[in-house]
Amino acid sequence: MGFSKGVFLIVYLLLVFFKPSLSNFSLSSKELSEVPINFLKSAKKSEVFDWMVGIRRKLHENPELGYEEFETSKLIREELDKMGISYKYPVAVTGVVGSIGSGKPPFVAIRADMDALPLQEKVEWAHKSKNPGKMHACGHDAHVAMLLGAARILQENRELLKGTVLLVFQPAEEGGGGAKKMIDAGALENVEAIFGLHAASHLPLAEVASRSGPLLAGSGFFEAVISGKGGHAAIPQHSIDPILAASNVIVSLQHLVSREADPLDSQVVTVAKFQGGGAFNVIPDSVTIGGTFRAFLKESLIQLKQRIEEVIMGQAAVQRCNATVNFFSKEKPLFPPTVNDKDLHKLFQKVAGDVFGTDGVKDMQPVMGSEDFAFFQEVIPGYFFFLGMKDDTMKQIPSPHSPYFRINEDALPYGAAMHASLVVRYLLESQTETPMGTGDFHDEL
CATH class of the missing domain: 3.40.630.10 (Zn peptidases)
Incomplete structure (x- = not known):
């Protein structure tokens, strides 16, 4: 072994064993x-x-x-x-x-x-x-x-x-x-x-x-169309009122957080959109509601999504209305x-x-x-x-x-x-x- 190779080997071993940062x-x-x-x-x-x-x-x-x-x-x-x-x-x-x-x-x-x-x-x-x-x-x-x-x-x-x-x-x-x-x-x-x-x-x-x-919650979006039967506001018995059905849906959605969620598991359900009707004396055929839901646990987020759909469909049915729910899974996927x-x-x-x-x-x-x-x-x-x-x-x-x-x-x-x-x-x-x-x-x- 030559001198230079011997020196190199010593340096090599030092680097291996001491591993300087x-x-x-x-x-x-x-x-x-x-x-x-x-x-x-x-x-x-x-x-x-x-x-x-x-x-x-x-x-x-x-x-x-x-x-x-x-x-x-x-x-x-x-x-x-x-x-x-x-x-x-x-x-x-x-x-x-x-x-x-x-x-x-x-x-x-x-x-x-x-x-x-x-x-x-x-x-x-x-x-x-x-x-x-x-x-x-x-x-x-x-x-x-x-x-x-x-x-x-x-x-x-x-x-x-x-x-x-x-x-x-x-x-x-x-x-x-x-x-x-x-x-x-x-x-x-x-x-x-x-x-x-x-x-x-x-x-x-x-x-x-x-x-x-x-740091920040996971979130999702939803939109629902609640359909009934329009008619004159003076004779509601001849109509199926989707505004009343939507109102019951909104109130019931708030119970998902207040009565179904663990108080220590922070969750939010907010309806921020309500569209339907255009006259003071006409019951519309349908209304559209929409909003967001949020939670810090992914499991809670998935549970909220399931219950939101169940509540909307169920409450609409109670009022003799039909409902469709869209969670925008392609356009607006659930944010973790x-x-x-x-x-x-x-x-x-x-x-x-x-x-x-x-x-x-x-x-x-x-x-x-x-x-x-x-x-x-x-x-x-x-x-x-x-x-x-x-x-x-x-x-x-x-x-x-x-x-x-x-x-x-x-x-x-x-x-x-x-x-x-x-x-x-x-x-x-x-x-x-x-x-x-x-x-x-x-x-x-």
């Missing part, structure tokens, strides 16, 4: 904690901030509903092209999946939803929606801008990526199950973890909130509960603490809202959090899905920095140590 080898703990701070500084630079704001406003002016986000995805692809980031398109009709890094494992993803809501905007400002009856009333325009901001930061710091980051621009979050279609299209193939965020106009700027475990991975929660706390300080990282209680990000979490570990965007200049803060909804654009750098920091930290900490001498190397002893 790649993240420690690459960056010290101090340097690691400075990455999010540096990313935030980059995102706050006027050049980057103004660019993100410009993207967000373009999207706000041109909102598109689920699976119709053709111009939205075109803008995204144009920006990725400018940054030299490769991507796949179309994925799930209008979705885009970008890729930054080595192109090799480990793979980690960050996601933004792209779709708007069928609302007429009532906020008067220079960038009001130009598409009648459509509005970005949930902050998805900001989500896209922040993910593009993260892409820019990551592309400029590619040397920190010990693996591959996928940028998931997802269609149809608002009830369309876009996440499920992205999965079915193979968007998460080989991905080990995924992160997502949502704008929160009620949280102060420079704060984030989340929790380990159940959003459950955050406990290990990713620890990672989130470390990264968010570096970005916002410990006082800016809040634990939150579970909320009955739902998110189709949960579809991702059914197949791989995922983590979802809320980013504070409160505008202190506003006396009243409109809720999401309101025609008066607004966001604070000063929050965009924070979202971009969080996205970028989470995946960099994940890749550094998830590296598997490969001892020197493995792979294609061959030594003759």
Whole structure:
């Protein structure tokens, strides 16, 4: 054995037995904690901030509903092209999946939803929606801008990526199950973890909130047509009144939560739609009701669905009416509960603490809202959090899905920095140590 081979063998054995951590080898703990701070500084630079704001406003002016986000995805692809980031398109009709890094494992993803809501905007400002009856009333325009901001930061710091980051621009979050279609299209193939965020106009700027475990409820939608026999309101005995039947249905549906559900198992059934009739003195032939049901346990969600159908059919029959029930299983699949991975929660706390300080990282209680990000979490570990965007200049803060909804654009750098920091930290900490001498190397002893 020659001297050089003997030295190499010693080094090889040391590496095998001591297995130094790649993240420690690459960056010290101090340097690691400075990455999010540096990313935030980059995102706050006027050049980057103004660019993100410009993207967000373009999207706000041109909102598109689920699976119709053709111009939205075109803008995204144009920006990725400018940054030299490769991507796949179309994925799930209008979705885009970008890729930054080595192109090799480990793979980690960050996601933004792209779709708007069928609302007429009532906020008067220079960038009001130009598409009648459509509005970005949930902050998805900001989500896209922040993910593009993260892409820019990551592309400029590619040397920190010990693996591959996928940028998931997802269609149809608002009830369309876009996440499920992205999965079915193979968007998460080989991905080990995924992160997502949502704008929160009620949280102060420079704060984030989340929790380990159940965060948001699972949900479903239903619509029922209750049919009777129309007639003159003055002689109801000659009619079969579907309005009366529907009223009894609505009252009975509330008993599913108050009298059938475990009080410790949070559930909601809400009828938010009631359509039928058009005159004060005419009993209509039919009415349509619809709404949503929610629960934190998937079993409870399935049970609610079954009982909703039984109650509607049964109560309609009591009033001599017929009923049909639609749960939109194809257009609006049941959303599973959003459950955050406990290990990713620890990672989130470390990264968010570096970005916002410990006082800016809040634990939150579970909320009955739902998110189709949960579809991702059914197949791989995922983590979802809320980013504070409160505008202190506003006396009243409109809720999401309101025609008066607004966001604070000063929050965009924070979202971009969080996205970028989470995946960099994940890749550094998830590296598997490969001892020197493995792979294609061959030594003759």
